[in-house]
Amino acid sequence: MAQTFDRFLHKSLNPAYRLYKLKRRLRRMGQDWHYKRLSAEAHTLESFFLNKRLVRLFAGTSPRLHPRYYRDYVSRRWSVDESLRHIHDHYRFLLDHFPPPLLDTLKDGELSLWSVEYPAMTAEVRLVLLTRDTIRNEGEFQLVLFIDGVWSHALGFLFQRQADGTHGALICRNQGCMGQHAQVKEFRKLHAQLAPLFLLMDSLIALLSFLKLDQIRIIAPDEHYQTPLGQTRLEALYRQAFEPFQAQPSTDGRGTIQLPLREKPLEDIDRHHRKRTQQKRLAREQMRQAVLQRLGELSTDTGAAIPLAA
Numbered sequence: 001m002a003q004t005f006d007r008f009l010h011k012s013l014n015p016a017y018r019l020y021k022l023k024r025r026l027r028r029m030g031q032d033w034h035y036k037r038l039s040a041e042a043h044t045l046e047s048f049f050l051n052k053r054l055v056r057l058f059a060g061t062s063p064r065l066h067p068r069y070y071r072d073y074v075s076r077r078w079s080v081d082e083s084l085r086h087i088h089d090h091y092r093f094l095l096d097h098f099p100p101p102l103l104d105t106l107k108d109g110e111l112s113l114w115s116v117e118y119p120a121m122t123a124e125v126r127l128v129l130l131t132r133d134t135i136r137n138e139g140e141f142q143l144v145l146f147i148d149g150v151w152s153h154a155l156g157f158l159f160q161r162q163a164d165g166t167h168g169a170l171i172c173r174n175q176g177c178m179g180q181h182a183q184v185k186e187f188r189k190l191h192a193q194l195a196p197l198f199l200l201m202d203s204l205i206a207l208l209s210f211l212k213l214d215q216i217r218i219i220a221p222d223e224h225y226q227t228p229l230g231q232t233r234l235e236a237l238y239r240q241a242f243e244p245f246q247a248q249p250s251t252d253g254r255g256t257i258q259l260p261l262r263e264k265p266l267e268d269i270d271r272h273h274r275k276r277t278q279q280k281r282l283a284r285e286q287m288r289q290a291v292l293q294r295l296g297e298l299s300t301d302t303g304a305a306i307p308l309a310a
Helices: 005-012 015-037 038-047 054-058 080-097 099-108 181-190 198-211 231-245 274-299
Strands: 110-119 121-129 140-147 150-161 165-174 215-218 255-258
Touching: 015 181, 038 080, 054 099, 080 099, 080 150, 080 165, 080 231, 099 110, 099 121, 099 274, 121 165, 121 198, 140 181, 150 181, 165 198, 165 231, 198 215, 198 231, 198 274, 215 231, 231 255, 255 274
Parallel strands: 165 215
Antiparallel strands: 110 121, 121 140, 140 150, 150 165, 215 255
């Protein structure tokens, strides 16, 4: 996302920002040196990408293994070899668990999961390969909400293997688009007052349900690469964003969301808000079912030819 010249000048003259950039450059020099020592692991990952389905998946772009997968990738806690391992685990999961027709549909870089049309506005959620995006270090996938064809909110994630061998989604990015406030406000009026993050999280929940996964983890603010520029603000934003999804803090600082979500009983909700709550829950459930249906259609040999119903 382009920044104005004034903002660039302000950051360039900020001593804290210049120190941050110097530390980052020194870190990258160390990463480059360490990467050269891991030639065996690097070649293993590179050969893995020669899988015929992954070749088709990246036919129109490039996974950019060398500059992308070991430099400032997802977590400041991960070493070079850990980053390579997580990337390998993610794509191994895709090959083992995504139905082949669904994976082949992604070869164009994205697929539409859900859409809705109103007289004056349309909205759509797409699953996008992050290799097609300028943000190349915040996961491998992103769910993006488009309003009238313009992206309004993005949720980046990858599939991560846990210590016990199970998999879950690790959320690495939660970002709204500047300049879309008016469009988002108008859309919320039309669509049960649901915030964009709810639409993206419900799409992710439906995707995990389709893949029979039951856990979402959220990257800890102190391991995010933007942390040195505003840790307190980042922690507040993450806490506020994911509390409605029953995120529980873990010992490593990450939030954990266990699926399925447990809804608060309606009788425990103030009677003045019950009708609105019911409307929101109905809209969310309808969306999750629509995404599940769409994934099922795309997972058949003829699924890619089925038009997306609004």
